[in-house]
Amino acid sequence: MSLIDTLLRDLLFIPSHHQRNISKSRAICLVHNDWIQSVRQKNLHDIKWTRDIGRDDAALLLAPSHQKLPRNWNRVCIKVIKKSDAHCKRLFNGPFYNATPVSTCMEHLVQNARENFRNLWTSAHVTYSNEDVDMLHRAEDQFSNVVQTYLQRMNPNIYITIPDNREDHVFSKQLSCLHGNNTIPILAVIETVSVFFVVQPYIPCCLRDIVCYSPAIFDTSHAKSLFVLYQILQAMTDYHKLGLRAGVLNLQNIRVDDKLWVHCTSVQLSHLMNDTVRNNISTSNSSTSVLNIEDNEKPCTRTLTDSNSSPFKSISECSIEDSFRQTRSISRLSDCENYLDDASDVMNQFQFLDIPLESLAKLTEDWVHHRINNFKYLMYLNHLAGRRLGDPNHHPVLPWVMDFTSSHSGLRNLSMSKFRINKGDSQLDFTFEAMAELGDDGEHIPHHVSDVLSDITYYVYKSRKTPKHLLCSYVRTKWVPNEYPQNIERLYQWTPDECIPEFFTDPTIFSSIHEDLPDLELPNWCTSAPEFVEKHMAMLESEQVSINLNNWIDLTFGYKLSGSSAVKSKNVYLQLVDQHNNLTNHGVVQLFSHPHPHRLSSDKTLSLLPVRVKQTELMPGGQTSERDAVQTESPKIKLPVDFDPTAVLDHFEALHSFASETTECLPPSTQKEKVKQT
Known part of the structure; x- marks a missing residue:
């Protein structure tokens, strides 16, 4: 159990299974209206309604893709900020600049351009001059006091101190507070001896979801993208008027609703943390205690340099x-x-x-x-595609690598999707052609695959550990145990979807909690669930799978998800071609637009040095050596049969082409050499 779980359970009386961590300092919490009412009345106590929601039901309700909640239940986002005595810069006392009122998007852009230009000159002056630009802004205070001032300006609805005998925090009336419509409001701030809890409404969708899963929303009208941009600029203006930084604004922490109203994540203290670290390099313990609880809301771009690593490594x-x-x-x-x-x-x-x-x-x-x-x-590719553990509609996926007839054979064809293997080419061709013949009316769209992992398949995979009422809601309305696959081989043959990580890591997933549904039978070549997981993982990491895994990546995350390559591979996903305009936060994401490079064979190494040729030394007694005999008969040198002098060049060209085409940058090793040359 993490620190944030313990704090929320012990201090705010939110059970652990009512929490879903989304970062090291933020959690989505499922709370009852009674809990919210007690917060408004500044009377937190242990509410008895927590027993009404079971662990599995709460996990489903906390999944970001789940929209409908039971009556009187709500989801809130709680940020935990750990107090510290470390010193950091005070907040700017007043607005960052004397901005004139603006009313259009263009006026916002012009104003921000001027401010960016001024900031560049200020930064250059600080860097190359010893003069102090702003002594007031350089003044320091304890981190906890700075956070209090920050929260005061964010204008929370309720401020509570625990224990109750402490005096409530009194806000200064000299400073204005945030009243913007494009920031997530703070329902309550709960201050304890060691931490601040910031309670905000939970908005499940963000700007990244539109870009990744529903890009057609912006394709229909340029006015929509300009409308979103205007709101972001307006939120930044509201922050700057109060002397606050907007923080790291990325696609993830700009939340949006189905009407495209923008709500920027309001509490971001990463810039304060950076100031704390720079000012307390010698006392790393105190700064670390602050950073350990801070959000992972921005990409880690600080670089480390040493003799063995590239300076571009984060x-x-x-x-x-x-x-x-x-x-x-x-x-x-x-x-x-x-x-x-x-x-x-x-x-x-x-x-x-x-x-x-x-x-x-x-x-x-x-x-x-x-x-x-x-x-x-x-798993890293799943993370970059936005997949989340425990979300039935967006759970991480791994390939089925074998049919379980043997522990060392029966490998699955990784150049074909599991949906194609299960349905067959003829059925997929029939579906695709039938949809094409019906015409492009927006309702009948030619496609082969509906989803890489459906919620039905997810619950069938986890049927042994899932309560019956959930299985009846998502799999089959009537409970019939015989309808569920009885062994792992049958499960593989039945499913059209890909595998899940738990089949490679969790032996308990095969044990049933239902009296009338037996444990999932394992192959006869293993004696226990831990042994099966071990051998299953070994097959995933085997040489036979590794050399072909790039084909599966092309189908699931790569270039075979779009264009003629998808049609040829019978891998056209409905969600990628239906041009849907509804906002969703789950789906298929294409990470690569170029063929993924294959993995090098483990028994071969690439080297720029010439291959070594074994030669025998001169024989004692003046006898002629074998080397001399070979040179006399033929001047040729015999190389190993599998030696390929162009392997290094071919591999480098493939990796370079992949990196430049897909990520529009050179491989890190190439970047390092390029820097050295300049």
């Missing part, structure tokens, strides 16, 4: 590579146990991952050169 990139190397170097366990331990760490930290999209080329290069394993790389 902290997140270094941890991706170094963690795997460290695990492989210090562990004495078998490969399978290493893979399982590594996979367990990935699953536990998946909800806290914050990998910037700019790291995609580096991740691919690491996977190609065996610096990260298959499971970790695939």
Whole structure:
């Protein structure tokens, strides 16, 4: 259990299963109207209604893709800010600049352009001059006091202090407060001895969801994108008028509703944290205690330089590579146990991952050169595609790699989607052609695949651990245990969708909680669920799967999701071609637009050095050596049969083409050499 779970449970009386962490300092919480009423009355106490929502039902209601909530229940977003005595810069006392009132989007852009120009000159002056630009802004105060001032200006509806015998925080009336319509309002601030709790309404969709899952919303009219841009600029103006920074505004923390009203995430303190770190380098413990609870709301772009790493590696990139190397170097366990331990760490930290999209080329290069394993790389791709653990409509997916007839054979064809394998080419062709013949009327759209993992399949996979009422709601209205696959082989043959990570990591998923539904039978080549998970993971990491895994990536995240490649592969997804205008926060995402490079074989290494040719030394007693005999008969040097002098060049060209076409940047190793040359 994480620190934020404990704090919310012990101080705000929100049960752990009513929480879903979305970062290291934010959680979505399922609360009753009685809890909200008690907050408004400044009378927090242990509410007895928590027993009405079970663990599985609460997990479903907390999934971002789930929209409908039971009566009298609400979802709120709670941010936890840990107090610290470390010093940081005070907030700016007054507006950042004397902005004139604006009413149009163009006026906003002109005003921001002028301010950006002024900030560049100010930054240059601070960098290259020893003069102080603004002594008031450089003044320092304790981090906790700065946060109080920040929250005061954010104009919360309620401010509560715990314990109750402490005096309520009195807001200063000299400073104005935020009243903007494009920021998420603060329902309440709850201050304890050690932390601040900031309670805000939860808005499930963000601007990234429109770009990734519903891009047709902006395609129909330029006015919609301009409307969103205007609201973002207006929110920034509201912040700047109060001397507050808008923080890191990215597609993830700009929330939107179905009417395209924008609500920027209001509480972002990353700039204060950075000031704290810079001002307390010698006392890293205090600054670390603050940063550990801070949001992962921005890509980690700080760089580390050493003799063995590229200066372009970010902290997140270094941890991706170094963690795997460290695990492989210090562990004495078998490969399978290493893979399982590594996979367990990935699953536990998946909800806290914050990998910037700019790291995609580096991740691919690491996977190609065996610096990260298959499971970790695939989970990182799921993360970049926006998939979330425990969300029935958007759960991470992994490939089915075998048909379970044998522990070392029966490999699945990774060049075809599981939907195609299950349905067959003839049925897919019939569906695609039938839709095409009906015409392009917006209702009959030619496609092959509906979804990579449906909510029905998700619950069938987890039927042994899911309550019956949920199975009857999503799988079959009438409870018939025999309708569920009885063994893993039958499950593989039945499903048209891809696999889930739990079948590679969690032995308990096969054990049933239902008296009339037996445990999922495992193949006869394993004696227990832990053994099956171990061998299943070993097959995923095997050489046979690794050399073909790039084909599956092309189908699930790559270039075979669009264009003629998708039609040829019978892999046209409905959601990617239906031009839907409804806002959704789940679906299929194409990460790559170029063929994914294959993984290098583990028994071959690429080297720029010439291949070594074994030669025998001169024989004693003046005898002629074998080398001399060979040179006499033929001047040719015999090279190994599998030696390919162009392998290095072919591999580099493929990786370079993939990185430049897909991410519009060179591979990190190339960037490093380019910097050295300049």
